[in-house]
Amino acid sequence: MDLSENVELKSETFGCTNCGADLNYKPGTKSLSCDYCNTQNEIPQLDLNVEELDFYEYLTTKSANENIYSNKYVKCSSCGASSSLDGKISSSNCPYCSTPLIIEDSKDEKLIQPNSLLPFKLAKKEAKSEVKKWINKLWFAPSDLQKAVLNFDHFKGVYMPYWTFDLDTLSNYVGQRGEYYYETVSYTATENGRTVTKYKKVQKIRWFFVNGTVAHFFDDILISASNSLPKKYVSKLEPWDLKNLIPFDKSYLSGFISEKYQVDLEEGFDVAKSATIQEIRSLVRRNIGGDRQRIISLNTNYKDISFKHLLLPVYVSAFRYKNKLYRFLVNGRTGEVQGERPYSWVKISLAILFGLILLGGLYLYFELNK
Numbered sequence: 001m002d003l004s005e006n007v008e009l010k011s012e013t014f015g016c017t018n019c020g021a022d023l024n025y026k027p028g029t030k031s032l033s034c035d036y037c038n039t040q041n042e043i044p045q046l047d048l049n050v051e052e053l054d055f056y057e058y059l060t061t062k063s064a065n066e067n068i069y070s071n072k073y074v075k076c077s078s079c080g081a082s083s084s085l086d087g088k089i090s091s092s093n094c095p096y097c098s099t100p101l102i103i104e105d106s107k108d109e110k111l112i113q114p115n116s117l118l119p120f121k122l123a124k125k126e127a128k129s130e131v132k133k134w135i136n137k138l139w140f141a142p143s144d145l146q147k148a149v150l151n152f153d154h155f156k157g158v159y160m161p162y163w164t165f166d167l168d169t170l171s172n173y174v175g176q177r178g179e180y181y182y183e184t185v186s187y188t189a190t191e192n193g194r195t196v197t198k199y200k201k202v203q204k205i206r207w208f209f210v211n212g213t214v215a216h217f218f219d220d221i222l223i224s225a226s227n228s229l230p231k232k233y234v235s236k237l238e239p240w241d242l243k244n245l246i247p248f249d250k251s252y253l254s255g256f257i258s259e260k261y262q263v264d265l266e267e268g269f270d271v272a273k274s275a276t277i278q279e280i281r282s283l284v285r286r287n288i289g290g291d292r293q294r295i296i297s298l299n300t301n302y303k304d305i306s307f308k309h310l311l312l313p314v315y316v317s318a319f320r321y322k323n324k325l326y327r328f329l330v331n332g333r334t335g336e337v338q339g340e341r342p343y344s345w346v347k348i349s350l351a352i353l354f355g356l357i358l359l360g361g362l363y364l365y366f367e368l369n370k
């Protein structure tokens with residue numbers, strides 16, 4: 001199966017041990033909560049460790065080792081994202097752009113199961129509170145923005161897919177080390193109508209060819225496997241407390257949406273390699289030493305590569321303000337808020353006008369008090 005297909009899933013429902021109603025995961029706990037009788041159904045804890053999988057071995061044998069299960073999804077006609085569906089609903093909206101979904105177009109799809117996740121820690125009410133704080137801190141935001149944003153009808157909890165990579169690197173380089181030295185040079189100048197000779201020290205650099213090897217281990221390089229949201233906002237949700245990852249359990253997905261990987265394993269590894277380049281070049285420059293460094297050639301070998309595929313919790317909301325779509329995200333563990341926002345050009349213009357008046361007043365004050 002192609003990991004790059006754009007599919008989201010929703011976990012199967014679980015029945016309450018008291019009344020039989022469907023249960024939802026209660027963020028920040030190890031329980032499934034019943035909305036009808038308020039019974040807290042404890043999630044059985046698996047005595048398992050979150051394992052790192054060997055990259056090359058998985059690519060060779062993945063068809064035999066993949067855990068597969070099925071779910072129903074529907075593709076948004078506006079933004080192209082695919083959302084999971086609860087079998088009992090008759091209407092829904094895309095979590096990424098709030099466009100109404102055509103339920104009749106939903107299809108069953110086989111999905112690859114992640115091997116670990118971070119459960120939601122913040123309840124929806126707490127996440128909404130963080131959004132309100134974020135809005136109140138926005139400079140030059142339209143006065144009616146809060147009313148537009150805080151329509152939480154389309155505020156969804158989404159488990160977003162990620163890869164993490166551990167890898168050893170061995171980098172061979174050829175370069176140059178530059179060392180400063182100084183020479184005293186003469187020059188002429190005119191003083192009191194006379195031409196005089198003066199001396200000054202001029203910095204110069206002497207270059208030496210060098211070569212060497214740098215080794216470095218990278219731990220948990222985090223790569224988003226979703227293309228549904230702007231990368232610049234997704235990356236700013238970090239850091240994530242990956243030390244608290246737990247083995248995948250569908251119970252924690254109950255009541256939430258989770259998205260299938262759109263970036264497959266090999267593509268994710270290419271992105272991870274790109275993420276190591278800046279750090280490796282910094283290590284090489286440090287190894288070269290001297291006052292200046294030049295890297296002429298650099299060849300990096302990657303070995304002992306392992307990975308995890310996991311789900312991280314994000315609250316997502318899309319809102320329209322003056323016919324333009326804006327989206328914001330909330331880290332479901334820390335409450336960090338990132339997103340798009342409109343500006344009030346009226347407020348900006350008034351601020352500029354006020355600044356000009358203030359400057360004009362200060363100028364007039366100093367002129368009158370000379």
